[in-house]
Amino acid sequence: SAVISQKPSRDICQRGTSLTIQCQVDSQVTMMFWYRQQPGQSLTLIATANQGSEATYESGFVIDKFPISRPNLTFSTLTVSNMSPEDSSIYLCSVSKYNEQFFGPGTRLTVL
Amino acid sequence: KQEVTQIPAALSVPEGENLVLNCSFTDSAIYNLQWFRQDPGKGLTSLLLIQSSQREQTSGRLNASLDKSSGRSTLYIAASQPGDSATYLCAVGDSGSARQLTFGSGTQLTVLP
Numbered sequence: 696s697a698v699i700s701q702k703p704s705r706d707i708c709q710r711g712t713s714l715t716i717q718c719q720v721d722s723q724v725t726m727m728f729w730y731r732q733q734p735g736q737s738l739t740l741i742a743t744a745n746q747g748s749e750a751t752y753e754s755g756f757v758i759d760k761f762p763i764s765r766p767n768l769t770f771s772t773l774t775v776s777n778m779s780p781e782d783s784s785i786y787l788c789s790v791s792k793y794n795e796q797f798f799g800p801g802t803r804l805t806v807l
Numbered sequence: 808k809q810e811v812t813q814i815p816a817a818l819s820v821p822e823g824e825n826l827v828l829n830c831s832f833t834d835s836a837i838y839n840l841q842w843f844r845q846d847p848g849k850g851l852t853s854l855l856l857i858q859s860s861q862r863e864q865t866s867g868r869l870n871a872s873l874d875k876s877s878g879r880s881t882l883y884i885a886a887s888q889p890g891d892s893a894t895y896l897c898a899v900g901d902s903g904s905a906r907q908l909t910f911g912s913g914t915q916l917t918v919l920p
Contacts, residue, residue, distance in 0.1 A: 696853075728907070737896065737910045738851075787850055794839060794858070794900070796908055798851040 697722055697792045699799035707805045708778055715774045716802045718788035723768035728796070729761070732785040741786075744771050778806045809834045811899050813911035820887055821919050828882040828914045830897030835875050839900040841908065842871050842882050844893045851896065855882070859902075887918045 698721040708714050718727065729741040741761055742750040750763040764772045775782055785801040810833045820826055830840075839858050843851040855864045855871040857880070863872040870883040884891060894915045898908040 737912045738898075738908075739910075740907060743907065785848070789851075795853060795856045796841060796898075796900075797853060798843075800850040801848075803848060 696795075697724065697790050697797040699788060699790060699797060701788060701799040701802050703802060704800065705803040705805075707807060709807055710779055712778055713774055713776045714778065714804060715772050716786055716788075718771045718773070718799055720769045720790050722792070724790040724792055725768070726791045727765065727771045728789045728791070729763065729771075729773045730787045730789065730798075732787065732801070734783070738787065741773070775804065778804075780806045782806050809837075809899055809901060809909040811897060811909050811911035813895075813897055813914050815914060816912065817915040817917075819917040819919060822887060822889060824887050824918075825883070825885050826887055826916070828884070828895050828897075828916070830880040830882070830911055832878045832880075832899045832909075835878050836902050837875060837899050838902045840871075840873055840880050841898045841900065842869075842880075843896040843898060845896060845913070846893050854895075884916075887916075889918045889920045891918050892916055 700719045702717045727744045730738040732738050740753050741756045742752045744750045744763050744765040746765045762774045783806045787801045789796045789798045812831045814829045842854045857864050857873045868885040873880045894913045896913045897911040
């Protein structure tokens, strides 16, 4: 399995500001994924992040709004930029290991 | 594009009952299927992983089946307990290199003591 931690666990932010979420894995992994879960909804994939290359974004998500870094095989960050109340969600990172996906505890973001 | 549907959306049962959660998907060309549990405001816990070549997987009181040709999976929970109360999510892994998951909308289970 994989043990994943995220920081912060929750935050309340003002409209127009940015928040960077960190994801740390206890072992080296090739692929890391960032998901969004809006209130009462299921998970939607934002992007796939491989170390050493640009992240691949899903339809509806753009790099200017959700820049991602992947500096090494155990760490990634997701920034939510120029936030609006519609960005209030739980943001989760996950990793694929032996073809099974494991998830972090999530970051609960509220934008006022 | 893969679509995953879970029925029912919510389920309430008395403690001790056996129950079945259903998951269906539109594209049978899958790599694998995972069942997750999510407690309110928390992340996801992987319960069972079924590879596309497998028919079922078991872990304790949980049994998941996969019928790829008909695009269906079920999660069977035996002798339910109040601690089983959570949202159960089905996710289908695609056959591409990224093994991206497409999630269903979940079944919210409440087990009454």
